[in-house]
Amino acid sequence: MSTSIAQTAEHVHRDDVGSRLGMWLFLFSELLLFGGLFLLYAVYRSEFPGDFHFAAATLDTSVGTLNTLILLTSSLTMALAIASLRSGSLRASNWLLAITVSAGAAFMVNKYFEWSAKIGHGLYPNSDELVMRTPGENVFYGLYYTMTGVHGMHVLIGMGVLGVLLCMQMRKPRRSTILAGDAARSLVLPGERGVVSYARITLVYEENAEIVERGVPRLENAGLYWHLVDVIWIFLFPLFYLIS
Amino acid sequence: MDHTETARHDAAVTASPVRYGSYFVVWIALVMLTGLTVTVAGLHLAALSVLTAVAVASVKAFLVLNHFMHMKHESWFFRLMLGVAILTLAVTVLLTFTDIWYRARTFRQAQDTLLLPLRALRRSRTSRSLS
Numbered sequence: 223m224s225t226s227i228a229q230t231a232e233h234v235h236r237d238d239v240g241s242r243l244g245m246w247l248f249l250f251s252e253l254l255l256f257g258g259l260f261l262l263y264a265v266y267r268s269e270f271p272g273d274f275h276f277a278a279a280t281l282d283t284s285v286g287t288l289n290t291l292i293l294l295t296s297s298l299t300m301a302l303a304i305a306s307l308r309s310g311s312l313r314a315s316n317w318l319l320a321i322t323v324s325a326g327a328a329f330m331v332n333k334y335f336e337w338s339a340k341i342g343h344g345l346y347p348n349s350d351e352l353v354m355r356t357p358g359e360n361v362f363y364g365l366y367y368t369m370t371g372v373h374g375m376h377v378l379i380g381m382g383v384l385g386v387l388l389c390m391q392m393r394k395p396r397r398s399t400i401l402a403g404d405a406a407r408s409l410v411l412p413g414e415r416g417v418v419s420y421a422r423i424t425l426v427y428e429e430n431a432e433i434v435e436r437g438v439p440r441l442e443n444a445g446l447y448w449h450l451v452d453v454i455w456i457f458l459f460p461l462f463y464l465i466s
Numbered sequence: 467m468d469h470t471e472t473a474r475h476d477a478a479v480t481a482s483p484v485r486y487g488s489y490f491v492v493w494i495a496l497v498m499l500t501g502l503t504v505t506v507a508g509l510h511l512a513a514l515s516v517l518t519a520v521a522v523a524s525v526k527a528f529l530v531l532n533h534f535m536h537m538k539h540e541s542w543f544f545r546l547m548l549g550v551a552i553l554t555l556a557v558t559v560l561l562t563f564t565d566i567w568y569r570a571r572t573f574r575q576a577q578d579t580l581l582l583p584l585r586a587l588r589r590s591r592t593s594r595s596l597s
């Protein structure tokens with residue numbers, strides 16, 4: 223096992239630690255992007271504490287809490303998806319990934335209804351309603367739409383990346399099953415069913431092992447991104463929904 | 467990095483510590499902390515509520531970084547990088563606030579110069595549409 227991994231690594235020149243390092247560097251740039259927005263929030267909040275409290279009271283705490291629980295659970299299923307892929311159970315990993323992507327979708331649906339309700343009340347940047355209100359409220363809603371919007375965009379991108387990885391994990395074994403079946407049928411004489419199934423299983427097993435070995439670092443990096451989106455929401459949630 | 471450290475790091479990365487149970491424990495802790503922060507916010511502790519909210523959020527972020535993002539299995543170099551990133555953010559925040567705290571309050575004026583023309587524009591537009 224160890225020699226086969228070493229040979230593969232030599233063959234394809236793969237550097238898992240290096241790719242993870244690159245992913246973390248990218249995540250730090252994301253951290254500073256949101257950090258700048260949080261700084262903006264902190265400065266304006268210290269300038270307009272009363273307006274921020276008043277405006278935050280109009281946000282629905284229960285929707286925010288529900289979305290927090292959805293994202294936390296999606297982080298759990300993400301971590302479990304990586305763990306099960308590492309241990310070689312591709313099916314479990316696929317299911318857990320599907321649940322993760324669905325949780326992201328549920329989060330976005332909630333966000334859609336939340337934004338629609340706010341826009342329905344005329345509370346959006348440069349609306350007739352908001353322009354007549356206090357400067358602090360204008361800044362609060364501007365930051366609210368910018369920060370939850372940029373975060374929502376990250377959720378969508380994460381869903382896309384995880385969806386692509388899920389498709390890659392799901393597609394290959396099926397194709398290999400058919401290929402292996404055809405190859406085995408052409409090779410083996412009729413009546414030798416035992417040999418057919420053995421050849422089929424061996425090939426499928428090898429294909430799966432390859433998917434697992436190549437897929438784990440990829441899924442880990444995608445997982446890091448997904449967890450970062452969760453970390454950002456962990457800070458967004460109390461600052462926007464709980465300060466009233 | 468000496469041999470034992472390299473070996474330990476390789477073991478940590480490749481031996482794949484699959485502990486499903488610990489992930490569930492972390493998740494339960496995260497959910498409970500969410501409950502805590504919502505409850506504390508309901509108590510209306512004024513200045514303290516922001517402090518507790520940020521403190522609880524930091525603990526939750528630490529749990530996610532350490533367990534879900536496997537920071538505890540990474541080498542010292544990854545932790546150093548994370549530390550530098552967080553420090554950079556902290557310095558930026560601190561320097562900005564030293565400016566804000568010791569500066570005359572110009573924000574309200576700036577907001578008014580931004581909002582008053584907008585309001586005037588709105589009024590003129592509505593009066594034009596009425597006439």
